[in-house]
Amino acid sequence: MRWIDQYRAKVTTADRAVELIKPGHRVHIHGGCAEPEELVEALLRRAPELRDVEIVHLTTMGNADYTLPQYEGIFRHVAFFIGANVRQAVHEGRADYIPIFLHEIENLFRTGAMPLDVALIQCSPPDDYGYMSLGAGVDIALTAAQCARHVIVQVNDQSPRTLGDAFIHVSKVEAIVETSRPLPEYRKPEPTEVHHRIARHVANLIPDGATLQTGIGEIPDAVLSALRNHKDLGVHSEMVSDGVIDLIQAGVINNEKKTLHPNKVIAGFVLGTRRLFDFIHDNPIFEFHPTSYCNDPFVIAQNDRMVAINSAIEVDLTGQVCADSIGPLPYSGIGGQVDFIRGAARSKGGLPIIALQATAKEGTVSRIVPLLRAGAGVVTSRGDVHYVVTEYGVAYLHGKTLRERAEALIEIAHPAFRDELRREAERIGLLGRRGVLRP
Structure with missing residues (x-):
């Protein structure tokens, strides 16, 4: 038939x-x-x-x-x-x-x-x-x-x-x-100046010719907007948003330097608006695949200079990342964070990045914490974490001792919480008598 x-x-x-x-x-x-x-x-x-x-x-x-x-x-x-x-x-x-x-x-x-x-x-x-x-x-x-x-x-x-x-x-x-009906849309919230400060720190880490994975939200969108002066970027990501459109049209994202699927944006899905839906329609620069392929860490690692940018709800002073719950209360999900953090870590010249605002609840709560809340889920283990970025700078944790990690993370916490974090770090034995922070 x-x-x-x-x-x-x-x-x-x-x-x-x-x-x-x-x-x-x-x-x-x-x-x-x-x-x-x-x-x-x-x-x-x-x-x-x-x-x-x-x-x-x-x-x-x-x-x-x-x-x-x-x-x-x-x-x-x-x-x-x-x-x-x-x-x-x-x-x-x-x-x-x-x-x-x-x-x-x-x-x-x-x-x-x-x-x-x-x-x-x-x-x-x-x-x-x-x-x-x-x-x-x-x-x-x-x-x-x-x-x-x-x-x-x-x-x-x-x-x-x-x-x-x-x-x-x-x-x-x-x-x-x-x-015949419009697709439901995801309308992104506008990034604040704090998000843009975080984005500038992240953008400074990213080399020309890198392949990007970004998630959804204010920080990933701010990072994309901070990359306008970069060259020859590529995309291999579980999802893409409206933020890639301007960079593709400006020639910043051209995928020419990719070592896997050159000249193609590789993605599993999109979250965005009608503008994005129209842009991907019959557009040969986009190549969609199931997430079992897009998110396979061994596939991701075949992209040289793979940059994975993911967020967190809180990070403790040893580098453990909670990204799916607030205490024991589930909030979102593991998603592709660990897939891409591990893939980027195994990539030649790769950069696994956790980026988050230093505080929550209008500055009243630090998101850099001595210990994760009771019942919080550890999405990314401290052994997987390399870079942690806030609006106050970049902490590099890979290969560092627990004391060195605590020192580095306290330095990128909000200044109002640094003394309290240091006292707690000393109390639980992360700093001890040697835990002297640079001014």
Whole structure:
């Protein structure tokens, strides 16, 4: 049968498509800005007929009403990374969190450790050969679709057609729901002067010809804006944001010096606005891959001068990094931080960087701490940490003693907390009598 005939035979309504979802099923939902919102809305309408449906996904930018109290017992969300739209449900016990390295998630699907009954994904319309692009996010969604027993596709003519290992054929899906609606967007908060100060310290570490990984948020965006005078930069990252557009258009990011996938931006997904979706549409500079590839530390390390820039909630005086919880309370996720920190550490000339603001809560709390809070998760171990950057400077920890680490980190803490940090460091034996800081 011709692919176009298969396609027409599979087109249905969202409400009929989600009838494939039964009580007790595990359902994967396409994440980020690629969330198939029309399918999610239909799933919610089907709620009275369902029970004990587990919903798994990365962060989504759209509707997550299945975590609301009225759906308890019907849906239960399991997060690989906690977004703002599900955080309250996790805290109130209606949803769960799996701490896991991003590059290892897909193996749960492949091995059957987490079998999937249904995958809900969003794609662009098929090309002349019947292939549909996963658009704004390949991430773990392509593998989920390859492993699930049933695949439902929201075909959205407003979804970008992205290139790389980003396609699924019409013959591989069970139901197709056509729609035309804007993608949910991630609108970045504006960086402050403090973020720009941090960014300048980070930018000073980055050589021309480096390959970058940046996350989402004010500091990564500020770092990108601080790189306008750099040359021949490349990108290999789990995700990219609007911040790369200006650098690509200015020729700062040209990927020419990359030692792996030269001339290409390698990414798993994007988080951004319509401007970014339009920019990646059929743009051959972008090559999308599953996160099992993008985030594999051994793949990352093949990029010479690999620079990984990641954030933290707090860092203790020995260099342990908490990035996914506030004390015992889950806040976000492990994500790709360790994947890229380890990949950059093994890269020739690589720079693994943890960047954070020195304080929180309007300057009343230090994020450089003597000890992590009780119950806090250690995302990046002190053995993995190389550079820690705040607005007050750069601490290099790799190969340093515990005393040297404490001294270096106190020097980049906010001045208002340095004396207290030194007293605590002496009390717990990190500094002792030799712990004399330079003025």
